[in-house]
């Protein structure tokens with residue numbers, strides 16, 4: 133059985149991380165479940181853990197000078213969903229995570245650290261080109277979240293590092309789309325999710341991006357597919373739609389129920405693009421279900 137530490141400052145935590153490689157335990161909603169022993173028994177860890185919930189340095193949501201938004205690793209889905217400075221896609225994903233108790237105890241650092249392809253927050257964060265700020269006793273390194281998450285349950289976190297925060301660069305999208313499909317409305321792990329966004333000016337698509345969750349070992353973006361849409365005029369969408377949908381289909385790799393996941397993803401992307409093509413009012417595109 134491993135030791136449990138409770139550091140009260142980040143520098144204390146980084147020392148424990150460097151010397152004992154103790155695993156951070158934030159909300160515990162993944163780590164405790166993975167280490168559960170049975171009804172009535174407290175979870176037991178076979179490795180050293182450190183409870184990081186008291187670290188002030190990992191808390192808070194703030195706007196940076198360049199307009200980016202920095203979300204501290206200990207921020208809960210409830211705090212993220214309630215923050216007006218957090219971009220819409222991320223707030224939307226946070227507000228649909230689990231039930232209310234989980235939304236008040238889970239953390240963004242844990243959702244990223246767990247790196248499940250079904251995790252709700254990496255999907256919109258990768259859409260928005262978010263970065264993670266990693267800290268160790270040697271300083272700080274910043275990398276794109278898309279590079280940090282290596283695959284299902286695999287990250288580039290070193291055994292002396294802690295995720296301090298997530299930074300989302302500023303965007304000004306004309307059209308936005310987000311959809312999580314779960315077994316039921318609340319408290320459901322995502323079966324499939326998609327977010328998309330576009331910048332349209334004078335009928336020209338200046339930016340187009342999409343991100344699929346639970347459709348492969350990690351969140352999927354395809355620059356190749358996005359580039360098929362970018363730079364075109366909105367009235368050209370019907371003529372490039374099929375090529376784009378096929379390219380997206382080639383990029384995703386759903387392991388279970390692949391036909392369902394592929395067809396549903398195609399339908400959502402085509403719904404979003406059709407709305408842009410038909411001159412829908414700018415803003416959030418909501419699919420009727």
Ligand SMILES: Cc1cc2nc3c(=O)[nH]c(=O)nc-3n(C[C@H](O)[C@H](O)[C@H](O)COP(=O)(O)OP(=O)(O)OC[C@H]3O[C@@H](n4cnc5c(N)ncnc54)[C@H](O)[C@@H]3O)c2cc1C
Pocket residue numbers: 155156157158159160161162163164165184190205206228229230231234237238239240241242243244245246250251252253289293294295296319320321322
């Ligand atoms: C009933 C239930 C419902 C759920 N529903 C959803 C859902 O709808 N959507 C969803 O996405 N997830 C869901 N989950 C999974 C889980 O709640 C989330 O992944 C959550 O965000 C994990 O956060 P945590 O703080 O509890 O993580 P923890 O369990 O504390 O940690 C998870 C992992 O991240 C690491 N970690 C945590 N913080 C840091 C840090 N700052 N730096 C480095 N590593 C860190 C830990 O070492 C561990 O490996 C659900 C879980 C349960 C039990």
